[in-house]
Amino acid sequence: MKIDSIQNGVVIDHITAGCGMRLYDLLGLDDLDCSVALIKNVASKKMGRKDIIKIDAAIPVNLDIIGYVDPGATVNIIRGGELTEKRAIDMPECLTNVIKCKNPRCITSCEQELSHVFKLTDRENKVYRCIYCETKAN
Numbered sequence: 108m109k110i111d112s113i114q115n116g117v118v119i120d121h122i123t124a125g126c127g128m129r130l131y132d133l134l135g136l137d138d139l140d141c142s143v144a145l146i147k148n149v150a151s152k153k154m155g156r157k158d159i160i161k162i163d164a165a166i167p168v169n170l171d172i173i174g175y176v177d178p179g180a181t182v183n184i185i186r187g188g189e190l191t192e193k194r195a196i197d198m199p200e201c202l203t204n205v206i207k208c209k210n211p212r213c214i215t216s217c218e219q220e221l222s223h224v225f226k227l228t229d230r231e232n233k234v235y236r237c238i239y240c241e242t243k244a245n
């Protein structure tokens with residue numbers, strides 16, 4: 108997979124195979140006007156198979172979302188056809204308005220104005236819990 112087709116944009120690489128679509132959804136890439144490519148099951152020496160997302164526009168991407176879905180992914184920023192920046196991804200301590208609490212009795216399901224906030228409570232097992240009701244995110 109070559110990235111030279113993109114002049115200015117973002118390439119999210121080394122996505123765990125099968126996680127690309129979730130990332131695509133949570134990042135809201137469907138709403139962009141520019142061309143976006145989701146390439147699934149690319150052969151990778153390091154990972155066996157991986158997904159790649161290419162965004163043909165210099166837009167800011169929410170690294171927290173990437174860190175939540177797949178902290179092993181890498182983000183490459185392309186400017187003028189060159190790789191100018193590689194961003195390290197880490198699991199965010201806190202996720203705001205990325206995912207919604209599924210507990211029907213959670214205060215966020217009746218108070219529409221409340222932000223949906225999840226905190227990382229177990230880094231090793233990648234567990235996020237709603238700050239209001241402690242329901243686990245899945």
Ligand code: ZN
Pocket residue numbers: 208209210213214215237238239240241242
């Ligand atoms: Zn909740």
